[in-house]
Amino acid sequence: xxxxxxxxxxxxxxxxxxxxxxxxxxxxxxxxxxxxxxxxxxxxxxxxxxxxxxxxxxxxxxxxxxxxxxxxxxxxxxxxxxxxxxxxxxxxxxxxxxxxxxxxxxxxxxxxxxxxxxxxxxxxxxxxxxxxxxxxxxxxxxxxxxxxxxxxxxxxxxxxxxxxxxxxxxxxxxxxxxxxxxxxxxxxxxxxxxxxxxxxxxxxxxxxxxxxxxxxxxxxxxxxxxxxxxxxxxxxxxxxxxxxxxxxxxxxxxxxxxxxxxxxxxxxxxxxxxxxxxxxxxxxxxxxxxxxxxxxxxxxxxxxxxxxxxxxxxxxxxxxxxxxxxxxxxxxxxxxxxxxxxxxxxxxxxxxxxxxxxxxxxxxxxxxxxxxxxxxxxxxxxxxxxxxxxxxxxxxxxxxxxxxxxxxxxxxxxxxxxxxxxxxxxxxxxxxxxxxxxxxxxxxxxxxxxxxxxxxxxxxxxxxxxxxxxxxxxxxxxxxxxxxxxxxxxxxxxxxxxxxxxxxxxxxxxxxxxxxxxxxxxxxxxxxxxxxxxxxxxxxxxxxxxxxxxxxxxxxxxxxxxxxxxxxxxxxxxxxxxxxxxxxxxxxxxxxxxxxxxxxxxxxxxxxxxxxxxxxxxxxxxxxxxxxxxxxxxxxxxxxxxxxxxxxxxxxxxxx
Amino acid sequence: xxxxxxxxxxxxxxxxxxxxxxxxxxxxxxxxxxxxxxxxxxxxxxxxxxxxxxxxxxxxxxxxxxxxxxxxxxxxxxxxxxxxxxxxxxxxxxxxxxxxxxxxxxxxxxxxxxxxxxxxxxxxxxxxxxxxxxxxxxxxxxxxxxxxxxxxxxxxxxxxxxxxxxxxxxxxxxxxxxxxxxxxxxxxxxxxxxxxxxxxxxxxxxxxxxxxxxxxxxxxxxxxxxxxxxxxxxxxxxxxxxxxxxxxxxxxxxxxxx
Numbered sequence: 001x002x003x004x005x006x007x008x009x010x011x012x013x014x015x016x017x018x019x020x021x022x023x024x025x026x027x028x029x030x031x032x033x034x035x036x037x038x039x040x041x042x043x044x045x046x047x048x049x050x051x052x053x054x055x056x057x058x059x060x061x062x063x064x065x066x067x068x069x070x071x072x073x074x075x076x077x078x079x080x081x082x083x084x085x086x087x088x089x090x091x092x093x094x095x096x097x098x099x100x101x102x103x104x105x106x107x108x109x110x111x112x113x114x115x116x117x118x119x120x121x122x123x124x125x126x127x128x129x130x131x132x133x134x135x136x137x138x139x140x141x142x143x144x145x146x147x148x149x150x151x152x153x154x155x156x157x158x159x160x161x162x163x164x165x166x167x168x169x170x171x172x173x174x175x176x177x178x179x180x181x182x183x184x185x186x187x188x189x190x191x192x193x194x195x196x197x198x199x200x201x202x203x204x205x206x207x208x209x210x211x212x213x214x215x216x217x218x219x220x221x222x223x224x225x226x227x228x229x230x231x232x233x234x235x236x237x238x239x240x241x242x243x244x245x246x247x248x249x250x251x252x253x254x255x256x257x258x259x260x261x262x263x264x265x266x267x268x269x270x271x272x273x274x275x276x277x278x279x280x281x282x283x284x285x286x287x288x289x290x291x292x293x294x295x296x297x298x299x300x301x302x303x304x305x306x307x308x309x310x311x312x313x314x315x316x317x318x319x320x321x322x323x324x325x326x327x328x329x330x331x332x333x334x335x336x337x338x339x340x341x342x343x344x345x346x347x348x349x350x351x352x353x354x355x356x357x358x359x360x361x362x363x364x365x366x367x368x369x370x371x372x373x374x375x376x377x378x379x380x381x382x383x384x385x386x387x388x389x390x391x392x393x394x395x396x397x398x399x400x401x402x403x404x405x406x407x408x409x410x411x412x413x414x415x416x417x418x419x420x421x422x423x424x425x426x427x428x429x430x431x432x433x434x435x436x437x438x439x440x441x442x443x444x445x446x447x448x449x450x451x452x453x454x455x456x457x458x459x460x461x462x463x464x465x466x467x468x469x470x471x472x473x474x475x476x477x478x479x480x481x482x483x484x485x486x487x488x489x490x491x492x493x494x495x496x497x498x499x500x501x502x503x504x505x506x507x508x509x510x511x512x513x514x515x516x517x518x519x520x521x522x523x524x525x526x527x528x529x530x531x532x533x534x535x536x537x538x539x540x541x542x543x544x545x546x547x548x549x550x551x552x553x554x555x556x557x558x559x560x561x562x563x564x565x566x567x568x569x570x571x572x573x574x575x576x577x578x579x580x581x582x583x584x585x586x587x588x589x590x591x592x593x594x595x596x597x598x599x600x601x602x603x604x605x606x607x608x609x610x611x612x613x614x615x616x617x618x619x620x621x622x623x624x625x626x627x628x629x630x631x632x633x634x635x636x637x638x639x640x641x642x643x644x645x646x647x648x649x650x651x652x653x654x655x656x
Numbered sequence: 657x658x659x660x661x662x663x664x665x666x667x668x669x670x671x672x673x674x675x676x677x678x679x680x681x682x683x684x685x686x687x688x689x690x691x692x693x694x695x696x697x698x699x700x701x702x703x704x705x706x707x708x709x710x711x712x713x714x715x716x717x718x719x720x721x722x723x724x725x726x727x728x729x730x731x732x733x734x735x736x737x738x739x740x741x742x743x744x745x746x747x748x749x750x751x752x753x754x755x756x757x758x759x760x761x762x763x764x765x766x767x768x769x770x771x772x773x774x775x776x777x778x779x780x781x782x783x784x785x786x787x788x789x790x791x792x793x794x795x796x797x798x799x800x801x802x803x804x805x806x807x808x809x810x811x812x813x814x815x816x817x818x819x820x821x822x823x824x825x826x827x828x829x830x831x832x833x834x835x836x837x838x839x840x841x842x843x844x845x846x847x848x849x850x851x852x853x854x855x856x857x858x859x860x861x862x863x864x865x866x867x868x869x870x871x872x873x874x875x876x877x878x879x880x881x882x883x884x885x886x887x888x889x890x891x892x893x894x895x896x897x898x899x900x901x902x903x904x905x906x907x908x909x910x911x912x913x914x
Contacts, residue, residue, distance in 0.1 A: 164871045238868050244845060245828040245870060332846025338829065339844065372727075374738035378748045403831060405842045405849035408774075412767065419759040423752060429716060430751040436723040439738035443728055451720050458716045462709045465759065469705060469766035471698045471773055474851075475838035478831060478866045542686045542702075544835025546866040549874035553862065597735075628740035 030088025031120060038086025042079030047071050049078075069251055072230070073324050076258040080219045088121045089212045109211070110203075111611040121215070123207035125196050126609065128214050130509060132189025133502070135214075139181035139221050141574070146174040148571050155564040158551050167550035169234030169252070173224055176239045176256060179356070180263040181221040183494050187359035188270045190501050191298045193509055195274065197602035197609060198292050200283025200618040200635060205276040213269035220263035227255035238548060240349070241315075243330030243341040247322040254323060257316040264313045267355075271305035274298050283601070283635065285620035290634075292600045292624040293382055297362025300386040304351045304358070304393060312348035315341060339406055346397040354393045356490060358386060360497030361428055364450050367500050368432050370598045371447035372439030375625040378431045385424035392421040402470055403477045411470050418468035425461060429454060442596075445519030449500035452527045456492025460485060463538065478548075481541025487534045499526070499577070506584070507591030511608045514588060518580040525573035532566035599634040600624050662726055670718040677710045691836035691857040691882060694773040698838040701769045708762060773839075780818040780852065783811075787823070787830030787843040790872030792863060801892050808895055811863060811880045813855050814888035820852040830869050834880055836861035855882040 027033055050070040084090065096102045109123035118131055150170050153161040162170065192210065196203055204210045227234040232250025235241070239256075246253050278299050282291070291299075318341065321327040328334040330341050369376050376382055398406065398414040432454060441447065463485040467473050476482065499522075506514050536559050541547075545556050552560065594603040601618055602609070618635040626632035681703070690696050729736075784795030796806040813819050823832050825843035833840030837853040865876035883891065 164874060168868070168871070168873075242829055242868070245868065248828075332844075336846075338846060372723075372738060373736065375740055375742050377741065378743040381743070381748050381752075403841050405844040405847060411770075415763055415766070416760075419763040420756070422759060423756050426755045427748070427752055431748075433716065433719040433723075434741075434744075434747070436727065437719065438741070439723070439727050440733055440736050441723060441728045443724065451724070454720060455717055458713055462713060465762070466702070466705050466709070468763065469701060469769075471694075471766060471769045471838075472702055472705065474840060475698055475835070477840065479833075539684075539686065543688055544833075544862060544864060546833070546864050546873075548868040551874045553877065626740065628737040632740075 030086070030091055032087065035083045035087035039079050039083040041086075042082030043071070043075045045082065046074035046078045050074055070324075072251060073254050073258075073320075076223065076254060077261075080216075080223075080262060083219070084212065084215060087215065089215055091121075092208050109207070121208075121211045123203070123211050124611065125192050125204045125207065125210060126509075126613075128210050129189050129191075129193025131214050132185055132192055132217070133509075135218055135221075136182045136186035136189055139177050140186075141578070142225070143174050143178040143182060144571055144574060146170050146177070148568060150174065151564040151567040153550055154552070154560050156561060157554050157557050162550070164550045165233050165236060168236030168238075168548070169228065171548060172235050172238050172256070173227070176224050176235075176259070177221060178490075179239060179352070180260065181217065181224070183356045183490060183498070184263075184267055184352075185217050186498055187298075187301070187356070187494075188267070188274075190363070190498075190505065191274060191294070191359060192270070194505060194602055195295055195298055196277060196281070197508075197605065197613055198295050198600055199278060199281060199286055200601050200614060200620065201277060201281035202612045202614065204273050205281055206273050209269050210273055213266045213273070216262045216266035216269075220259040220266070223255050223259040223262070227252040230255070240345065241319060242345075243319060243322065243338055244332070244336075246319050247330055249323075254320065257320040257323070260316045261313055264309045267305050268309050271302035271309075274302040275306070278302075283618045283620050285635070287620075289380065289383070290620055290623055292362075293365035293376060293379070294359070294362035296383045296386055297358045297360075297365070300390045301355050301358045303390050304355050307394070308348045308351040308355070310348075311344055312352070315344040315348070318344070339401075339404060342401055342404055343398070343406075346400045347394075350397040350400065351393045353489065354389055356494050357497075358389065360453070360494050360501075361386070363497045363501035363504070364432060364453055366598075366600070367446045367450045367504050368435050369625040369627065370504075370596050371442045371444070371450070372436050373442070373627045374435050374439040375623070375627055375629075376431065377434035378427070379623065379625065381427055382431055385427045388424040389421060392417055392424070396421055399468060399473070402473045415468050415470050419465060422461060422465050422468075429458060429461075444516060445514070445523060446500045446504040448520065448523040449496050449503065452523060453493065453496035453500065456488055456496060456527075456530065460488030460493055463488060476541050478546065479541035480537045480545045480547055483547045484534050484537035484541060487537070491534065492530060496526075499523075502581075504596070505602075506581070507595050508602055508607050508609070510585050510588075511591050511606075512584050512588035513591050513595065514584040515580050518576055522573060522576040522580065525576065526570065529566050529570035529573055533563055533570050536563055599626060599632070601635050604635060604637070659726075662722070666718060666722045666725075670714050673718070674711050674714050677714065678707055681706045681710065687838070688836050688861070689857065689859075690838070691834075691859065691861055692838070692853040692855050694853050695836065695838040696856075697769045697772055701766060704765065705762065708758065774852065776820075776852070777818045777854065780820055781814075782820050782822060783813070785811075785821045785823045785832050785843070787825040787827075787832065787865065787869070787876075789827050789870050790865070790876040792830075792832070792865075792876070792878045796892065801896060803896055804899075806892065806895055806899060808899075809878075810895075811878065812888055812891050813880060813882055814885040815855050815858055815882050817885060818852055818854040820850055823849045823851070828869050829867050830865045830876070831867035833864045833866040834861060835864065836880075840866050842867055858882050858884065 027037065047066070050067065051065050054067065054070065055065050092102065109121060111124050112118055112122065112127045118127060122128060122131070149162065150167065153159055153167055192204070230251050232252055235249065235253045235256040237246040237249055237253065241253070241256060278295055318329045322329050322331070328336045330336045330338050332338055365376055365382060395417040396414055398410050399418045402411050463481070467476070467485060503514060503519055506512070540556055540559055543556070545552055591607045593606050596603065604618065605614060616637045618637050620635045622632055622634055624634050626634065686702065687699055690699055781800045782797055783800065784797065786793045786795065791809065794808050794811050796808065798805050821832065823841055823843045825845055829845065830843040831840050832843055834853070839851050839853055841849045841851045843849065859882055861880050861882070863878040863880050865873060869876065
């Protein structure tokens with residue numbers, strides 16, 4: 001759009017005033033009604049497809065031409081895609097493909113003016129960021145409630161609160177929701193909101209792809225939860241879905257196999273979007289080594305996602321084909337290879353743990369630099385250590401399989417790389433500590449979560465190094481020690497960083513301040529009850545309690561009761577957070593543009609930011625964390641385009 | 657308080673904490689009683705790991721607490737910034753190199769323990785283990801029984817003689833774990849897996865399935881009896897004689913293991 005066109009048009013109308021439309025027009029318009037109709041069309045398509053295939057392959061009775069399991073399996077794949085078409089996720093591309101008139105500068109999908117704008121295809125990265133984050137937290141609450149049910153069952157041995165099948169379903173859905181619908185997407189959500197602002201871009205590189213990748217997520221989550229409703233119950237083989245248990249499981253397993261495809265596709269699309277955005281859309285002067293570390297962290301994470309995620313998609317397609325069509329990939333009696341599943345699965349799922357922590361490292365770097373009022377100590381090493389983790393992250397997967405029966409020699413190199421990958425992580429911890437030293441520490445809620453994160457994550461890292469030691473791992477693999485370890489890195493690690501990030505950017509995202517006193521309460525209750533819940537699990541594992549059990553030997557009763565009580569208190573601490581966020585969003589004090597006096601670009605625009613982020617394109621003139629340097633700024637806003645320095649005139653700070 | 661004085665106090669506090677933590681780490685009963693040679697090696701490895709970890713964790717926590725104590729924002733410092741220190745190459749090289757050396761040292765020690773634990777001794781007997789939803793059964797080959805092979809739901813092993821378990825499954829994956837021996841390995845469809853241990857302590861210990869195998873996974877528990885070699889021989893003899901009279905009886909009780 002040319003500048004003259006800009007000046008002749010009056011201020012853009014925020015939203016097309018809804019004209020009373022006829023019923024037909026409402027059905028034809030993209031949205032939930034059209035989506036619902038298409039959804040039913042998807043089921044009809046699945047019914048027809050399975051009928052025609054089964055009929056043509058010659059079943060003897062009409063009865064067998066229609067199999068509800070076949071219809072359900074194909075529907076799970078087709079109906080969500082049909083829904084997305086009806087909902088409007090593909091409209092623009094279909095116009096383009098059909099040769100119809102497209103709108104090259106179509107911003108009609110941008111911005112949110114009423115709550116309804118959060119429930120449609122919206123191309124604004126800030127709206128999508130909030131959609132992602134809120135959606136993820138809904139699944140955090142559901143996953144947490146499921147954990148409460150599990151702890152109720154485990155409060156005493158031999159309890160009959162739920163039966164064994166339901167219990168197996170509960171822990172499988174708990175893990176799947178919190179991994180695929182909470183930790184991975186909530187980081188994508190915070191990144192979505194913050195990254196374009198941080199690099200001085202008006203939006204993500206592919207806004208329509210961005211919208212589509214969000215709407216795949218609720219589909220995956222609802223699918224996982226819906227598995228509780230089908231005969232045989234929810235998928236009950238853990239989030240790892242090891243074959244051949246999963247290939248013989250009831251139909252609920254199919255819900256997992258297919259939900260992972262949708263969540264995985266969403267991840268890949270977002271990662272591609274982040275990569276292209278970060279590589280191509282940085283503001284003038286924003287060299288790679290002037291990028292805030294959150295941007296670096298999401299860059300590294302996105303590399304992991306695009307390389308690794310296809311492997312879990314493949315592993316679950318193998319399971320699906322084994323289950324639905326008898327491919328026998330993992331049927332040992334028919335030449336299948338059971339260990340192959342685990343290799344393919346962990347080739348994704350180990351890098352996935354870094355997908356679930358690197359963005360958190362980025363958040364902590366932002367929070368600590370701003371709240372300690374000091375530059376990040378060893379900025380370049382912080383960036384390089386992220387890339388080192390990306391590389392090494394692909395060389396350690398078989399440490400999940402030390403007791404799996406794979407060839408013995410594989411254990412040795414994998415143990416060495418597993419120990420070595422702790423080095424770049426250690427560099428990050430030491431850099432944060434050195435950043436704190438001699439700073440001016442603002443100990444508010446985001447900072448408390450950041451400091452709490454460093455201690456709990458260090459414990460999780462230490463137990464991780466222990467698990468690299470093969471003889472020790474041979475004892476505790478798959479025991480409660482593992483449950484303790486993963487909750488120290490995912491709850492004490494990832495979730496702590498997520499809380500830090502949500503509090504830190506809450507003023508920017510909502511334009512409101514949260515209640516600091518409630519925030520501190522939230523931190524202390526979470527920190528204390530987290531440790532009381534998960535620390536004793538280390539000992540349970542060492543003593544010989546296996547994980548994924550609905551009952552246990554009576555000698556473990558006392559400690560389990562203690563853990564259950566602590567876990568309920570931990571659950572209640574989440575309500576403080578929820579109350580604080582909901583009330584502050586509705587009626588908290590109005591936030592200023594830069595309440596933390598941050599230097600990075602997102603704090604240089606209003607809270608919440610304008611629809612296209614920057615009214616004038618910023619020019620980056622220095623590093624992102626120049627706290628304590630008198631008069632230092634990260635970016636400047638040229639008053640008019642003419643006043644910007646001519647080509648090559650970008651100001652350069654001498655490197656440190 | 658001068659920086660030097662506060663650092664001294666923090667340093668002393670850290671050293672005392674490390675000492676106390678190490679003492680406590682020896683007082684805690686981490687493991688069930690060790691009943692095999694391998695268990696003693698693994699427990700020693702664990703204690704080394706704990707002792708190596710304590711100073712690292714205390715150091716991290718001490719820096720955080722010291723910073724909170726000394727550098728938190730005082731009233732009137734709302735607009736103050738810290739000194740613009742961007743890094744220190746020598747320090748960064750140091751905290752990259754030192755953990756690398758430490759980790760390589762620990763992992764090398766773990767390889768020594770692994771080699772020690774898996775070494776084949778001169779004298780060894782073989783016992784077959786079969787996992788099945790949701791019970792274990794054990795096969796004593798002729799080389800062990802001295803006569804006909806024996807199939808049993810009970811696991812007896814002689815003290816002081818290395819046992820190699822050859823592990824199979826009839827259905828899905830299970831994991832054959834004896835926490836008192838500190839060893840487990842999966843039972844994998846299509847292949848036979850192995851582990852060995854030398855029992856060193858008489859008694860009865862749990863055998864646990866440690867890999868989700870379906871509805872009855874939680875209850876797939878059994879016992880191992882470590883007995884003197886003479887008792888082992890006589891137990892085998894009694895089982896063989898009863899097996900010849902009532903071979904059917906042992907298979908019907910497969911679900912209720914001893």
